[in-house]
Amino acid sequence: MHNASQESLFDYCAAESVASVVDGFNGTIMCYGQTGSGKTFSMTGSTANFKYRGIIPRAISKIFSEVGGRFDTQITVKISYVEIYNELLFDMLSGCPPHEQTGTDIHVQDDNKGEVHLKGLTMVHCKSEEEALNALFEGEQNRTVADNAINKTSSRSHAIFTIHLESRSTIETSEKVIHSRLSLVDLAGSERTKKTGA
Numbered sequence: 001m002h003n004a005s006q007e008s009l010f011d012y013c014a015a016e017s018v019a020s021v022v023d024g025f026n027g028t029i030m031c032y033g034q035t036g037s038g039k040t041f042s043m044t045g046s047t048a049n050f051k052y053r054g055i056i057p058r059a060i061s062k063i064f065s066e067v068g069g070r071f072d073t074q075i076t077v078k079i080s081y082v083e084i085y086n087e088l089l090f091d092m093l094s095g096c097p098p099h100e101q102t103g104t105d106i107h108v109q110d111d112n113k114g115e116v117h118l119k120g121l122t123m124v125h126c127k128s129e130e131e132a133l134n135a136l137f138e139g140e141q142n143r144t145v146a147d148n149a150i151n152k153t154s155s156r157s158h159a160i161f162t163i164h165l166e167s168r169s170t171i172e173t174s175e176k177v178i179h180s181r182l183s184l185v186d187l188a189g190s191e192r193t194k195k196t197g198a
Helices: 006-013 015-022 039-044 055-068 129-141
Strands: 027-031 073-085 088-091 107-110 116-119 124-126 158-169 178-186
Touching: 006 015, 006 055, 015 027, 015 055, 015 158, 015 178, 027 039, 027 055, 039 055, 039 178, 055 073, 055 129, 055 158, 055 178, 073 129, 124 129, 129 158
Parallel strands: 027 178
Antiparallel strands: 073 088, 073 124, 073 158, 107 116, 158 178
16 A cells, blocks of 8 residues: 555554444554654654544544444443553553653553453543543653654654443343453564664
8 A cells, every 4th residue: 555545544454443343342453664664654643634643543533433323332432552662561641751650560461361451551531532632642742752763753662552442231231341442553663773773
């Protein structure tokens, strides 16, 4: 998809996975590639022009659009945002800024169902698209960036933005709660350190 628009990229790579999360399925969309190849632009886009918004803001918009149309289901949306830098985990939505975090406060744990959870990670309850976008922008401000030989504002970390959904029927009170999540992953550059001088 050379020179594809942000909209066509989302429709081709992400729209189906995003829609299925509202139906109770887990999904992951991951950007992988060399520094300067446009991973972060594809995932978050640009605030300069609405048409340049990336996969994450488009996913947020689609999820809230889907949620708003489900009158027989109560759906709770929560957001988490974690950065992995130098093999340490940093909470991008914590009240404590990342530079004051130790990177060891979040622990990876398996539950009795075999699902992986990050214990200690902040989960922000969002009632609207605007609140979810604010959480995204807040997290983006906290990401670790640095210049290198290829990119002046390169993301030097892996980032995982996760949308957690909790769905329950408003008609059948005996129905169980369905948990699903969409993980949107922006990986750091995959090239050799020697090439970038990073």
